[in-house]
Amino acid sequence: MKILALDYGAKTVGAAVCDTSLRVVQGIEVIRRDRENKIRKTLVRIEELIGEYGIDMIVLGLPLNMDGSTGERAGRSEEFAELLRRRTGLSVCLHDERLSSVEADERMKAAGVPAEKRKMLIDMVAAEVILEDYLASQQAAAGEDGTLPGAAQPEGESHGRI
Numbered sequence: 001m002k003i004l005a006l007d008y009g010a011k012t013v014g015a016a017v018c019d020t021s022l023r024v025v026q027g028i029e030v031i032r033r034d035r036e037n038k039i040r041k042t043l044v045r046i047e048e049l050i051g052e053y054g055i056d057m058i059v060l061g062l063p064l065n066m067d068g069s070t071g072e073r074a075g076r077s078e079e080f081a082e083l084l085r086r087r088t089g090l091s092v093c094l095h096d097e098r099l100s101s102v103e104a105d106e107r108m109k110a111a112g113v114p115a116e117k118r119k120m121l122i123d124m125v126a127a128e129v130i131l132e133d134y135l136a137s138q139q140a141a142a143g144e145d146g147t148l149p150g151a152a153q154p155e156g157e158s159h160g161r162i
Helices: 040-053 072-088 100-110 115-141
Strands: 003-008 012-018 025-032 057-062 091-096
Touching: 003 040, 003 072, 003 115, 012 040, 012 115, 025 040, 025 115, 040 072, 057 072, 057 115, 072 091, 091 115, 100 115
Parallel strands: 003 057, 057 091
Antiparallel strands: 003 012, 012 025
16 A cells, blocks of 8 residues: 655645555655645646555645644645545545644754755655654554554544654
């Protein structure tokens, strides 16, 4: 199984993929758009990535409030998840992305990435963090056969961070 993780924002979408072993995660790009409501080209690019990487499932970051409640941004992500399901026919799992951008920035700082470049890459690295966290949570919940529980849920669910 190959999974595409997306960090959906107002003007950017960070993207990361994992290999079929579900162990190696790699950021692949930041998809940019001029305005929040101009989503068509973003969807086309996501569909291209799905084909290019042979994606079987999508994990979409769910920006919950720090208290775990949903707000306007989470609602937009839920709408985007439904749009992705309809457009791609793939399972889309919403996964708690709280503090993923903070962790992404800390990783890049530790690696010596300059501030200007961090700003350009933050969404892609946040998608890596989301996917790594999703995989860790699924491995912790995996049955004896090693099957990832989220992979069998076509409508996806919100999964908490560990």
